Amino acid sequence: MEKIGIIGSGTWGTAIAVLLRNNGHEVTLWSAIPAEIEEMAKTRTHKNLPGVTLPEGIIYTADLEEAMKDKNLLVMAVPSVFVRSTAQKMKPFCKEGQLIVDVAKGIEENTLDTMTQIIKEELPMAETAVLSGPSHAEEVSRGLPTLCVAGSRKKNVAEYVQSTFISPVFRVYTSPDVLGIETGAALKNVVALAAGIADGLGYGDNAKAALITRGMAEIARLGIAMGGKYQTYTGLSGIGDLIVTCASMHSRNRRAGILIGKGYTMEEAMKEVQMVVEGVYSAKAARALAKKYNVSMPIVEEVNQVLFEGKPAKEAVADLMLRDKRIEHSDLPWE
Ligand SMILES: NC(=O)C1=CN([C@@H]2O[C@H](COP(=O)(O)OP(=O)(O)OC[C@H]3O[C@@H](n4cnc5c(N)ncnc54)[C@H](O)[C@@H]3O)[C@@H](O)[C@H]2O)C=CC1
Numbered sequence: 586m587e588k589i590g591i592i593g594s595g596t597w598g599t600a601i602a603v604l605l606r607n608n609g610h611e612v613t614l615w616s617a618i619p620a621e622i623e624e625m626a627k628t629r630t631h632k633n634l635p636g637v638t639l640p641e642g643i644i645y646t647a648d649l650e651e652a653m654k655d656k657n658l659l660v661m662a663v664p665s666v667f668v669r670s671t672a673q674k675m676k677p678f679c680k681e682g683q684l685i686v687d688v689a690k691g692i693e694e695n696t697l698d699t700m701t702q703i704i705k706e707e708l709p710m711a712e713t714a715v716l717s718g719p720s721h722a723e724e725v726s727r728g729l730p731t732l733c734v735a736g737s738r739k740k741n742v743a744e745y746v747q748s749t750f751i752s753p754v755f756r757v758y759t760s761p762d763v764l765g766i767e768t769g770a771a772l773k774n775v776v777a778l779a780a781g782i783a784d785g786l787g788y789g790d791n792a793k794a795a796l797i798t799r800g801m802a803e804i805a806r807l808g809i810a811m812g813g814k815y816q817t818y819t820g821l822s823g824i825g826d827l828i829v830t831c832a833s834m835h836s837r838n839r840r841a842g843i844l845i846g847k848g849y850t851m852e853e854a855m856k857e858v859q860m861v862v863e864g865v866y867s868a869k870a871a872r873a874l875a876k877k878y879n880v881s882m883p884i885v886e887e888v889n890q891v892l893f894e895g896k897p898a899k900e901a902v903a904d905l906m907l908r909d910k911r912i913e914h915s916d917l918p919w920e
């Protein structure tokens with residue numbers, strides 16, 4: 586049995602608490618918002634996970650020291666925009682070699698840092714890892730079969746995360762490609778906004794499949810330029826997560842996109858979804874990274890124009906359709 590502190594009690598932190606508690610670990614769940622965690626402790630439910638009763642024995646706290654004290658593993662589960670400020674608050678309680686597994690998916694807008702890079706900057710004494718893949722909280726919290734990948738540069742760390750999280754309903758692979766996992770995780774949210782917008786416009790399944798495929802090409806192009814590995818983008822944290830986020834009714838990014846496609850502004854859509862829409866924050870970072878690495882990302886560019894420059898969604902799709910004629914990438918030379 587491991588002692589685990591989960592930093593963040595949104596839907597994902599809570600679903601992970603359910604998984605890890607059912608795996609027999611001692612689980613402490615922390616929230617920055619005392620009223621939120623008190624309500625969860627009282628009702629053993631989460632407002633955005635209807636029908637799920639939280640298992641017995643989870644410890645609920647708004648005290649960061651309590652959440653971190655004597656823990657074998659911490660899970661960073663706050664939305665990406667709060668990862669830096671939360672890591673700063675964790676500093677006084679963070680011991681040498683403390684393992685922190687990031688599960689937040691994003692790239693910081695002003696620094697272009699990934700989540701484990703932020704954690705390392707703020708908590709240099711910590712050991713970091715990442716857990717990612719197609720894993721909606723709504724399904725994980727109900728014990729539905731899910732597969733993820735645990736990433737660390739160190740094999741023993743990745744394998745420790747794997748053995749802590751793995752269960753008959755949650756299969757975990759390992760990978761040394763932390764950057765590939767983190768870039769796939771953050772960038773798929775931007776493409777999922779585009780997929781949602783296409784749904785909101787009433788465009789069909791062909792358009793969806795095209796966005797997933799060409800979106801993956803953009804993600805892999807940028808990720809590989811940054812140092813990620815091709816195979817990672819064909820794996821669970823790449824195409825796997827992109828598919829589920831573009832297709833699932835649970836996806837916050839897709840749902841926000843649908844509303845935008847129907848004519849809502851970005852702000853109205855985010856308000857309506859009520860949970861974090863990470864793609865909105867990662868979109869600007871993705872555009873900046875595309876520029877920095879001189880990589881073509883037309884879908885990311887159009888999403889930015891729709892979100893932040895008032896471009897009508899229909900016009901964005903038309904502009905994607907009317908781009909210059911291209912070859913689909915192939916290693917096979919022409920005859
Ligand atoms: N929900 C899901 O199915 C999955 C989410 N993720 C990732 O997990 C991260 C968290 O997402 P969700 O749990 O869905 O978010 P959520 O929208 O359900 O929860 C947001 C939480 O943010 C917390 N919060 C508010 N202000 C804060 C502050 N100042 N400092 C720290 N925390 C604060 C609140 O406790 C709130 O519960 C995101 O990066 C998301 O991409 C990853 C995989 C699955």
Ligand SMILES: O=C(CO)COP(=O)(O)O
Pocket residue numbers: 690718719720721722774777826829830835836837838839861862863
């Ligand atoms: O990352 C996720 C599933 O793997 C969650 O995606 P959304 O934030 O779009 O719901």
